[in-house]
Amino acid sequence: MTLAPDPLTSAATFVGMPAFPTAARAALADSQLRHNLEHATHTIRDKRARVVAEVDDWEELRTRGAALKDATLADLETHLLTLEERLTAAGATVHWARDAEEACRVVADVARSHGLDEVVKVKSMATAEIGLNEALAAEGIAAWETDLAELIVQLGDDLPSHILVPAIHRNRSEIRQIFLDKMAGAGRPAPADLSQEPAELAAAARLHLREKFLRARMAVSGANFAVAETGTLVVVESEGNGRMCLTLPEVLVSVVGIEKVVPTFEDLDVFLRLLPRSSTGERMNPYTSTWTGVSPGDGPQELHVVLLDNGRTRALADEVGRQALRCIRCSACLNVCPVYERTGGHAYGSVYPGPIGAILNPLMKGVGVDEQTDSLPYASSLCGACYEVCPVKIDIPSVLVDLRSQVVDAHRGGRPSVEAVAMKGAGATFGSSRRLRLAERFTGIGTRVAGRLGLASAWSGARDLPTAPTESFRAWWRRTGGGTDSAPGGPGSGTGGLDR
Amino acid sequence: MSARDDVLARVRAATATAVAPPLERPVVQSRPGDVDLFVERVADYRAVVERCTPEELGARLAEVVGERRVVVPDGLLEVLDQGGLVLPGAVADDGLAATELDRLDGVVTAATVGIAETGTIVLDHGPGQGRRAVTLVPDLHVCVVRADQVVADVQDAVARLDPARPHTWISGPSATSDIELDRVEGVHGPRQLHVVVVG
Numbered sequence: 001m002t003l004a005p006d007p008l009t010s011a012a013t014f015v016g017m018p019a020f021p022t023a024a025r026a027a028l029a030d031s032q033l034r035h036n037l038e039h040a041t042h043t044i045r046d047k048r049a050r051v052v053a054e055v056d057d058w059e060e061l062r063t064r065g066a067a068l069k070d071a072t073l074a075d076l077e078t079h080l081l082t083l084e085e086r087l088t089a090a091g092a093t094v095h096w097a098r099d100a101e102e103a104c105r106v107v108a109d110v111a112r113s114h115g116l117d118e119v120v121k122v123k124s125m126a127t128a129e130i131g132l133n134e135a136l137a138a139e140g141i142a143a144w145e146t147d148l149a150e151l152i153v154q155l156g157d158d159l160p161s162h163i164l165v166p167a168i169h170r171n172r173s174e175i176r177q178i179f180l181d182k183m184a185g186a187g188r189p190a191p192a193d194l195s196q197e198p199a200e201l202a203a204a205a206r207l208h209l210r211e212k213f214l215r216a217r218m219a220v221s222g223a224n225f226a227v228a229e230t231g232t233l234v235v236v237e238s239e240g241n242g243r244m245c246l247t248l249p250e251v252l253v254s255v256v257g258i259e260k261v262v263p264t265f266e267d268l269d270v271f272l273r274l275l276p277r278s279s280t281g282e283r284m285n286p287y288t289s290t291w292t293g294v295s296p297g298d299g300p301q302e303l304h305v306v307l308l309d310n311g312r313t314r315a316l317a318d319e320v321g322r323q324a325l326r327c328i329r330c331s332a333c334l335n336v337c338p339v340y341e342r343t344g345g346h347a348y349g350s351v352y353p354g355p356i357g358a359i360l361n362p363l364m365k366g367v368g369v370d371e372q373t374d375s376l377p378y379a380s381s382l383c384g385a386c387y388e389v390c391p392v393k394i395d396i397p398s399v400l401v402d403l404r405s406q407v408v409d410a411h412r413g414g415r416p417s418v419e420a421v422a423m424k425g426a427g428a429t430f431g432s433s434r435r436l437r438l439a440e441r442f443t444g445i446g447t448r449v450a451g452r453l454g455l456a457s458a459w460s461g462a463r464d465l466p467t468a469p470t471e472s473f474r475a476w477w478r479r480t481g482g483g484t485d486s487a488p489g490g491p492g493s494g495t496g497g498l499d500r
Numbered sequence: 501m502s503a504r505d506d507v508l509a510r511v512r513a514a515t516a517t518a519v520a521p522p523l524e525r526p527v528v529q530s531r532p533g534d535v536d537l538f539v540e541r542v543a544d545y546r547a548v549v550e551r552c553t554p555e556e557l558g559a560r561l562a563e564v565v566g567e568r569r570v571v572v573p574d575g576l577l578e579v580l581d582q583g584g585l586v587l588p589g590a591v592a593d594d595g596l597a598a599t600e601l602d603r604l605d606g607v608v609t610a611a612t613v614g615i616a617e618t619g620t621i622v623l624d625h626g627p628g629q630g631r632r633a634v635t636l637v638p639d640l641h642v643c644v645v646r647a648d649q650v651v652a653d654v655q656d657a658v659a660r661l662d663p664a665r666p667h668t669w670i671s672g673p674s675a676t677s678d679i680e681l682d683r684v685e686g687v688h689g690p691r692q693l694h695v696v697v698v699g
């Protein structure tokens with residue numbers, strides 16, 4: 001087959017993106033993006049609130065979800081060894097990967113061993129994180145995204161902007177144009193008379209992808225959960241593209257972050273109740289697939305599981321931050337975040353945007369390594385809305401504050417940038433990072449200091465508003481509705497819907 | 501050091517001081533579910549759902565399927581106790597290729613569990629339920645759920661399932677909201693889900 005040059009070889013990448021304030025300023029100027037994001041986040045947020053209210057013991061469920069994840073993480077080695085043993089006993093081959101490169105190598109080698117030059121893919125954060133599509137493309141293997149939004153992103157040579165709805169920055173007429181221009185280069189062309197009706201666009205994607213599903217010999221997936229005790233993997237999805245990938249090909253490789261493990265099959269109950277309601281705001285997502293090794297005569301007869309570290313053990317070693325590994329990638333925190341709503345996912349420069357991205361990226365990559373990552377813990381007003389909705393109770397604001405102090409510490413010493421000098425000043429003022437951390441979290445003094453030192457002004461600059469240096473970022477945010485200059489009662493008035 | 505040993509060593513070092521919180525795992529006795537609620541919740545997903553008595557089932561299936569060419573998985577008629585049922589377009593699954601399934605109109609199956617609270621059907625692909633591909637590729641899925649298979653909520657379903665088997669949880673027809681959050685039913689899975697609740 002011929003590879004379509006565009007979506008595969010020139011795939012856009014987050015590498016080298018400007019640090020958050022710069023990227024955010026650009027994003028804020030894009031009114032289409034802002035409009036789409038506001039619509040999306042508010043719609044999903046409202047749906048979520050309705051279905052969560054139906055569950056009497058929601059708070060208890062959240063507590064159980066958090067405790068289950070914490071208990072599993074505390075004893076992760078045991079659970080991983082059990083998982084490996086059960087997967088192997090059920091007929092799967094288990095691989096381990098220290099980093100992105102090793103994980104991509106495994107997938108490419110499996111494809112190679114079957115002489116394949118294409119694979120179909122289920123949307124997966126882990127494979128996006130390791131840059132699998134680009135790595136496979138470099139080996140001459142086409143990786144076809146099959147989730148509708150990922151297809152739009154891939155054909156448009158674009159970057160995802162939201163965990164759940166990655167193409168939310170595109171409107172229907174743009175999607176129509178992408179399909180008309182790009183589908184032919186990647187397989188079955190879009191019908192020439194394609195309209196911009198979502199149902200017609202989805203039907204075009206169905207036909208385009210069906211051709212690929214029916215001939216695919218190998219699929220790559222992630223997993224939402226991996227059950228240690230039974231060796232069961234779980235994929236939660238909506239469109240059925242996941243089922244296609246998990247069922248039709250002969251070979252399946254699943255790239256699974258080591259934090260995805262849950263101890264027992266019964267534990268799935270808690271997460272299958274928490275995830276769909278938090279994520280798409282549905283009582284249950286359309287399709288969930290579970291598989292335990294190879295089922296003779298049913299589905300792929302060759303299974304590989306890649307257990308991926310890639311910075312997870314670094315996050316695990318952080319006593320405050322390790323709770324971020326509880327994350328079940330529901331994206332509820334994105335949808336309530338006033339900063340995310342106004343800047344969009346691209347400004348975070350990572351496949352993990354929003355509040356969770358602001359902590360997960362520095363935790364997995366380490367602070368003091370690159371400016372982009374170091375700026376993320378500041379991409380927050382610390383309003384706490386993310387913590388309120390998180391189904392596994394990750395205290396994102398506390399982790400953010402802790403990471404800010406780590407950024408300060410990291411910039412003490414080495415050759416400082418202007419920002420680092422400012423941060424160092426803040427650090428010196430408070431003597432110890434722990435005291436700064438406490439001050440920042442509970443009195444807002446830290447943000448006031450940061451404001452004086454130019455950090456908050458970078459922010460308010462991104463909102464085209466005058467700096468208010470004596471005001472804390474949060475107070476400023478509350479007063480101005482995060483820089484939206486709408487009339488009182490308008491959509492941006494204060495954080496009304498977000499305050500606890 | 502191998503990647504495996506390296507990752508495990510890092511995990512061990514990272515968790516050296518971590519303390520697991522106490523865990524309570526309530527013992528779940530699978531509770532029966534409210535069948536009316538199940539029907540209502542399935543309908544919420546814009547699936548077609550109807551109820552009938554065991555005596556009516558054969559006639560209902562014959563009418564729903566009509567002349568359409570549908571896969572009838574091994575064991576279906578026995579599981580449904582419909583030994584005499586004749587569907588004119590029935591096709592046995594003798595290892596049909598995906599491209600062959602793609603040319604058929606639908607599939608009729610039994611189910612393993614129904615979940616009232618969420619309107620979910622779970623298949624474990626045992627007798628009468630077919631392998632996973634047959635309920636995926638054709639565009640119509642007619643699924644028969646016995647009233648006594650309906651349980652209250654997710655935990656009651658999980659307690660009834662055999663982890664060794666593959667499972668497909670189905671909540672309405674396939675759907676996407678990827679384009680401006682407009683919900684569109686039917687992307688890759690069956691675009692029509694027709695649920696018949698018996699008893």
Ligand code: SF4
Pocket residue numbers: 278326327328329330331332333334356386389390391392393394
């Ligand atoms: S941090 Fe919590 S709310 Fe955010 S994506 Fe993860 S689980 Fe969901």
